[in-house]
Amino acid sequence: xxxxxxxxxxxxxxxxxxxxxxxxxxxxxxxxPWPSMRDAQPCHRHVVISGEIYxxxxxxxxxxxxxxxxxxxxxxxxxxxxxxxxxLSYWMDGEDAGVLxxxxxxxxxxxxxxxxxxFSALGAAPLQDMDRAIAELDHAVGTLGLAGIEVGxxxxxxxxxxxxxxxxxxxxxxxxxxIFVHPLRPAGMDRLVGPPALExxxxxxxxxxxxxxxxxxxxxxxxxxxxxIALSHGGGSIQALVPRMQFAWEKQRALRDAMATAPxxxxxxxYYDDLLYSPQAIRALVELVGETRVMIGTDYPFxxxxxxxxxxxxxxxxxxxxxxxxxxxxxAAWLGRI
Numbered sequence: 449x450x451x452x453x454x455x456x457x458x459x460x461x462x463x464x465x466x467x468x469x470x471x472x473x474x475x476x477x478x479x480x481p482w483p484s485m486r487d488a489q490p491c492h493r494h495v496v497i498s499g500e501i502y503x504x505x506x507x508x509x510x511x512x513x514x515x516x517x518x519x520x521x522x523x524x525x526x527x528x529x530x531x532x533x534x535x536l537s538y539w540m541d542g543e544d545a546g547v548l549x550x551x552x553x554x555x556x557x558x559x560x561x562x563x564x565x566x567f568s569a570l571g572a573a574p575l576q577d578m579d580r581a582i583a584e585l586d587h588a589v590g591t592l593g594l595a596g597i598e599v600g601x602x603x604x605x606x607x608x609x610x611x612x613x614x615x616x617x618x619x620x621x622x623x624x625x626x627i628f629v630h631p632l633r634p635a636g637m638d639r640l641v642g643p644p645a646l647e648x649x650x651x652x653x654x655x656x657x658x659x660x661x662x663x664x665x666x667x668x669x670x671x672x673x674x675x676x677i678a679l680s681h682g683g684g685s686i687q688a689l690v691p692r693m694q695f696a697w698e699k700q701r702a703l704r705d706a707m708a709t710a711p712x713x714x715x716x717x718x719y720y721d722d723l724l725y726s727p728q729a730i731r732a733l734v735e736l737v738g739e740t741r742v743m744i745g746t747d748y749p750f751x752x753x754x755x756x757x758x759x760x761x762x763x764x765x766x767x768x769x770x771x772x773x774x775x776x777x778x779x780a781a782w783l784g785r786i
Contacts, residue, residue: 457525459779462745508749523758530598542577557592596625600632601659609662657685678719721745
């Protein structure tokens with residue numbers, strides 16, 4: 449990838465893609481939750497999984513021209529594209545998930561090719577099958593030229609920081625891939641009272657916080673210090689968890705023996721998007737993890753997206769040097785472009 453200019457518009461690291469169509473399932477298994485698309489109201493389509501509408505999405509999810517127009521209107525110079533997380537499909541057989549991952553990655557590469565100065569992309573890999581996941585990582589980054597891989601916060605309930613995923617992260621470090629962690633099928637859904645939309649609003653912050661904690665407490669960051677891992681949704685509950693982990697780490701010998709790196713230092717080795725919807729929360733995140741670790745992320749083009757990321761950063765009242773870090777420099781470093 450070419451380096452970015454010394455000063456540019458915002459880089460949005462958290463945007464999602466859904467293909468306009470999916471290939472027909474040609475595997476040998478029955479009742480596979482293979483996605484398809486169905487026409488909806490004008491400029492929208494239904495994502496259908498297992499015969500039911502999972503989500504209705506606008507054409508911006510696959511239409512590069514529409515995305516570019518929106519980017520120009522909001523001072524976004526560059527978007528990092530990644531699949532809608534449900535499409536990671538860790539619950540499928542590894543062979544089927546590998547076929548879907550390949551299709552997603554080729555779709556993403558095609559979008560980047562149409563505007564390589566405006567888009568980068570993070571692909572999918574079937575983490576339920578480690579050999580296939582590593583092979584798809586190699587294809588996505590080495591052959592298709594994607595910037596890295598989006599991973600779920602857990603794989604069928606196993607937290608992403610679990611050592612069984614270390615071979616994948618070792619391979620990601622070796623090929624200089626950026627990693628983006630997104631909530632997926634969060635814990636605690638049985639405790640929610642209210643409409644289904646509360647999954648994203650209430651359950652996601654706790655889920656991504658648990659994923660972040662697993663990366664810190666499981667030793668992955670100490671094992672692979674050159675990995676560039678970013679957490680979506682501002683790291684969720686990480687702001688509450690890190691001080692608690694740090695206090696316990698300082699007071700309890702067993703925790704110090706289990707964790708070679710202090711929790712606050714490990715948290716500062718990760719990157720975070722700023723999708724916290726509040727200037728106070730973003731400033732607190734910058735204070736916790738440092739001004740070189742926070743990036744713009746909007747969740748474009750979904751309903752809970754931050755519609756004006758540049759204005760959000762401007763509202764923080766931070767020095768211009770820090771503003772530039774948040775607007776684009778930190779993202780460029782995470783992508784490996786400066």
